[in-house]
Amino acid sequence: MERRLQQIFFALSFLALALIIAAGWQADTPKWKDYQKNYHALEAQGEPNAVAKATVIATRPEVHQVMLTGLQRVDRCTTCHLGVEDPTMKDAPEPFTYHAGLGPHVPSKFGCTICHGGQGLATDKDNAHGNVQFWQTPLLPKEYIRASCGRCHKEGDVPGVPELTEGKRLFNTQGCRGCHKLNGVGGSIGPDLTEEGAQHRSPEWLAQHFLTPNAVSAGSAMPNFHFTKEQAKALTYYMLSLTSEDMGSYYSSERSIPGPEYGRQLFAEKNCISCHAIGGEGSKTGPDLLGVVKRHSPEWLDEQLVNPELVYPGSAMPAYDLDPNSRKALLAYMAVATPEDAHLLLANQSRTLKPEEIAIEAGKQDFARFGCVGCHGTELQGGVPNPNAQGGEVPSLLHLSDDYTKDEVVAVIKEGRMPPLDNPKGPTPPLYMPSWKNLLSREDINRIVDYLWSKQQQKKADNW
Numbered sequence: 001m002e003r004r005l006q007q008i009f010f011a012l013s014f015l016a017l018a019l020i021i022a023a024g025w026q027a028d029t030p031k032w033k034d035y036q037k038n039y040h041a042l043e044a045q046g047e048p049n050a051v052a053k054a055t056v057i058a059t060r061p062e063v064h065q066v067m068l069t070g071l072q073r074v075d076r077c078t079t080c081h082l083g084v085e086d087p088t089m090k091d092a093p094e095p096f097t098y099h100a101g102l103g104p105h106v107p108s109k110f111g112c113t114i115c116h117g118g119q120g121l122a123t124d125k126d127n128a129h130g131n132v133q134f135w136q137t138p139l140l141p142k143e144y145i146r147a148s149c150g151r152c153h154k155e156g157d158v159p160g161v162p163e164l165t166e167g168k169r170l171f172n173t174q175g176c177r178g179c180h181k182l183n184g185v186g187g188s189i190g191p192d193l194t195e196e197g198a199q200h201r202s203p204e205w206l207a208q209h210f211l212t213p214n215a216v217s218a219g220s221a222m223p224n225f226h227f228t229k230e231q232a233k234a235l236t237y238y239m240l241s242l243t244s245e246d247m248g249s250y251y252s253s254e255r256s257i258p259g260p261e262y263g264r265q266l267f268a269e270k271n272c273i274s275c276h277a278i279g280g281e282g283s284k285t286g287p288d289l290l291g292v293v294k295r296h297s298p299e300w301l302d303e304q305l306v307n308p309e310l311v312y313p314g315s316a317m318p319a320y321d322l323d324p325n326s327r328k329a330l331l332a333y334m335a336v337a338t339p340e341d342a343h344l345l346l347a348n349q350s351r352t353l354k355p356e357e358i359a360i361e362a363g364k365q366d367f368a369r370f371g372c373v374g375c376h377g378t379e380l381q382g383g384v385p386n387p388n389a390q391g392g393e394v395p396s397l398l399h400l401s402d403d404y405t406k407d408e409v410v411a412v413i414k415e416g417r418m419p420p421l422d423n424p425k426g427p428t429p430p431l432y433m434p435s436w437k438n439l440l441s442r443e444d445i446n447r448i449v450d451y452l453w454s455k456q457q458q459k460k461a462d463n464w
Helices: 002-028 031-044 050-057 142-152 162-173 203-211 229-241 248-253 260-269 298-306 324-336 339-347 355-369 406-415 442-463
Strands: 066-068 073-075
Touching: 031 050, 142 162, 142 203, 142 229, 162 229, 162 355, 203 229, 260 324, 260 339, 298 324, 355 442, 406 442
Parallel strands: none
Antiparallel strands: 066 073
């Protein structure tokens, strides 16, 4: 028996030794060393000098890494992708191919994972590409890599990535904020989307979710908006760009900060000329904006764009949801705006709005901006399925004034409301009216109600 135990002990010791030797050999011969040897052999093919060729081939393999202190990350991708900055490698096979179109985003300053995703510290293919359990940001598919541009370039249009612009437009006009919070603003029926781009959801999952929500998430309260494949792709781009990751001061300074051109585009889109004149050209409802940047400080003007009600109590100006650099772009346009340019803006406008129409237009914009259109429709038509609510769907608001007063509607918006049940013993309807009293100002709510009542009057006039 004792001899048998000795034999077992010897066998196990031999096995352990073999495993240690195998582990040591594997650690000393990683795949990346083979890649580097092959790359150097490829480099040497075009070297006419025999001595230089031998030197290239004999280059000692080593881990290449980029220290990105501003992002608190380390990228070792160029340990294998050795030719990304070498134009002579444009026809080389992967992983040695030259990366065309880098522009200022050179890997030596930006690394690779900031755009492509993946696990920068890893040096084997599966781990480096992030195709491992619990890694939340795997390598993005090629067709979605440009979505990463929106993580730094958040302000305005991103050149060459129209999908981001379209995705943001759809999000803001289709009522997504009615159910989803983004940067603290929106409803709570669906998940918070502020860091959706950092979640472990594939682009394919997101795109399919926009096309057929219930097929991907059974029982989802999200209605089918009947998006086209192109619209679903644009929304996916926008979702992938949403992350609260701090890109660091260096990367912030490298952003393309929009100038007066983008400010003029915003000025036209927001229909500012309907309330303001520039050198006498335009509406007289609000103050003339010619020379406004000389009359007020940049800080005062920025606060006016963020919270006009605070600066001017009772102001009819909507609080537009503009990011800091969009506001800078608007102020940059104010600094160069001329009466001649205002005349051109007026020429492209169908007509000047009356003061009461301006307030209604502000309410219409709030109705879209805060996501009301997601459930109630862009024309208040309702019709979104809502199982076990009376009628089985979100009702139309076109006859709201027949059953409610303005004060009652204001109270519903402030406090929220559950829809009446079709079957009292059945499940709670997935869609309901959340409380907006902590998110919307009194002026915002009043404007929305004025907009709703304007649609009631229009409906009655159409039916007369």
